[in-house]
Amino acid sequence: MSVLSVSGLSKSYPSFSLKNVSFELQEGAITGFIGRNGAGKTTTLKSLLNFVHPDKGEIQFFGQSFQEHEFEIKQKIGFVSGGISFYPKKKLRTITSVTKRFYPQWDEAAYKEYLKRFELDEDKVPDSLSAGMKVKYSLALALSHRAKLLLLDEPTSGLDPVSRDDLLDVFLDLAEENGVTILFSTHITSDLEKCAEEILYLRRGEIIGRGKLKEFQNQFVLCNFSKEQMEEPLKPYLAGYKREKEGFSALFYKDHLPEGNFDYYPADLESIMIHLEKGELA
Amino acid sequence: MKNLIYKEIKLALHPTAPLFLLLSALLLIPNYPYEVIFFYTCLAVFFHCLSGRENHDIEYSLLLPIQKKSIVQARFLFVILLQMIQVLVSIPFVFLRNYLIPEGNRAGMDANVALFGNVFLLMGIFNFIFFVLYYRNPDKVGKAFGIASTVFFTVMVILEALVFTVPFFRDQLNTRDPMYLPQKLIMLVVGFVLYVIFTGIAYRKSISTFEKLDF
Numbered sequence: 001m002s003v004l005s006v007s008g009l010s011k012s013y014p015s016f017s018l019k020n021v022s023f024e025l026q027e028g029a030i031t032g033f034i035g036r037n038g039a040g041k042t043t044t045l046k047s048l049l050n051f052v053h054p055d056k057g058e059i060q061f062f063g064q065s066f067q068e069h070e071f072e073i074k075q076k077i078g079f080v081s082g083g084i085s086f087y088p089k090k091k092l093r094t095i096t097s098v099t100k101r102f103y104p105q106w107d108e109a110a111y112k113e114y115l116k117r118f119e120l121d122e123d124k125v126p127d128s129l130s131a132g133m134k135v136k137y138s139l140a141l142a143l144s145h146r147a148k149l150l151l152l153d154e155p156t157s158g159l160d161p162v163s164r165d166d167l168l169d170v171f172l173d174l175a176e177e178n179g180v181t182i183l184f185s186t187h188i189t190s191d192l193e194k195c196a197e198e199i200l201y202l203r204r205g206e207i208i209g210r211g212k213l214k215e216f217q218n219q220f221v222l223c224n225f226s227k228e229q230m231e232e233p234l235k236p237y238l239a240g241y242k243r244e245k246e247g248f249s250a251l252f253y254k255d256h257l258p259e260g261n262f263d264y265y266p267a268d269l270e271s272i273m274i275h276l277e278k279g280e281l282a
Numbered sequence: 283m284k285n286l287i288y289k290e291i292k293l294a295l296h297p298t299a300p301l302f303l304l305l306s307a308l309l310l311i312p313n314y315p316y317e318v319i320f321f322y323t324c325l326a327v328f329f330h331c332l333s334g335r336e337n338h339d340i341e342y343s344l345l346l347p348i349q350k351k352s353i354v355q356a357r358f359l360f361v362i363l364l365q366m367i368q369v370l371v372s373i374p375f376v377f378l379r380n381y382l383i384p385e386g387n388r389a390g391m392d393a394n395v396a397l398f399g400n401v402f403l404l405m406g407i408f409n410f411i412f413f414v415l416y417y418r419n420p421d422k423v424g425k426a427f428g429i430a431s432t433v434f435f436t437v438m439v440i441l442e443a444l445v446f447t448v449p450f451f452r453d454q455l456n457t458r459d460p461m462y463l464p465q466k467l468i469m470l471v472v473g474f475v476l477y478v479i480f481t482g483i484a485y486r487k488s489i490s491t492f493e494k495l496d497f
Contacts, residue, residue, distance in 0.1 A: 050350070051497045070350075086337055090293060094292065098292050099346070101288060101289075102346045
């Protein structure tokens with residue numbers, strides 16, 4: 001049984017549309033939800049929890065419809081949107097004392113343990129926490145009600161490299177030790193390379209890539225060309241391209257390469273993303 | 283619901299809400315439009331919702347394992363509770379005022395049973411306009427309050443004008459208790475029934491519009 005199953009999710013705004021988004025999350029997997037700013041990652045995540053009302057689509061958590069089992073499902077999930085923005089002047093202790101009343105399965109010992117692990121002081125207020133500490137507090141709340149699925153909206157944005165790495169370690173521990181399923185959106189590709197097994201790639205409201213991260217990456221190769229070489233014969237083969245200091249670098253699907261001897265080299269996730277986003281030929 | 287009311291008090295409560303309850307003491311002023319005292323509760327409701335916006339209360343509440351409509355239910359219950367406490371707190375001051383000051387109120391309706399009919403009607407009208415507008419767009423809480431307050435004061439002025447111009451209001455309702463008590467009780471019941479109707483309609487409309495909002 002998949003932890004989360006999304007099928008045909010669509011939402012239209014005057015200037016943006018989420019088109020037929022479908023994916024599944026398997027238990028204990030860390031899935032990176034990638035796409036550039038404005039691709040629709042936050043809209044997708046918010047649609048899952050009905051914060052945004054989708055025009056159509058079917059969403060099931062743990063095999064249950066969200067509409068019919070909102071209460072039970074929310075007990076099992078944690079949604080963290082870039083740290084906490086609510087009640088910035090209230091002590092963490094006060095926020096927790098209210099929040100935990102809503103969760104019958106609240107684990108106070110686990111909460112204390114996470115506070116210790118994340119070095120959080122309950123007498124502080126959210127306003128006095130760094131971006132990373134805010135995310136960690138949100139995680140502590142989510143994990144102390146034993147969330148089985150974490151939906152994280154750009155949790156690493158704005159964090160320094162060390163804090164980001166710390167947080168990714170936490171994700172790895174949660175998935176490995178506790179079997180927690182994690183879907184986290186980001187536009188920082190190195191985050192995914194460190195901890196994600198699966199990838200969902202959203203571009204302009206459409207999923208253009210999903211599956212194992214390695215398999216996704218292995219579909220592509222890069223090659224450099226001079227301006228003269230980037231002529232008509234190559235264009236049908238391009239997945240994307242971008243200008244370089246001298247000429248162009250081009251992204252190709254491995255199974256759709258142009259004839260001729262070219263020096264291809266492996267594409268990392270960042271290169272894939274940049275080429276796909278910048279080149280209009282995909 | 284108990285937990286959500288706890289959240290309203292522990293996290294969302296604006297400090298002015300309990301403080302404004304003490305303004306019931308303004309009933310001790312000999313000549314004063316006493317309905318104004320109950321406007322302070324409406325002001326506290328506005329501060330409560332305004333502070334909710336600044337503290338992202340709705341975003342916090344949406345993350346809790348509750349149904350979306352429960353957020354509206356809790357807010358209405360909290361406001362009704364606040365308004366009822368305001369009425370209850372003011373009753374001893376009515377008795378005290380009438381014990382200390384034998385003269386009637388020259389600035390409007392006497393502090394009597396009928397006054398509470400007016401008060402319920404005004405609070406019901408405020409709830410109706412404020413919440414219907416507020417739940418259409420919680421970010422525009424100031425606009426909702428501005429319009430609701432304007433209507434509150436307009437109706438209040440009309441009610442006060444009746445006290446000076448219409449014989450039934452002037453000679454029977456605007457008298458010391460227990461004179462004309464049956465007439466005043468009718469006014470109280472009518473006011474309370476209208477409060478229930480206006481607040482009830484506001485509640486239904488609010489749930490319906492809030493459900494459709496995207497966050």
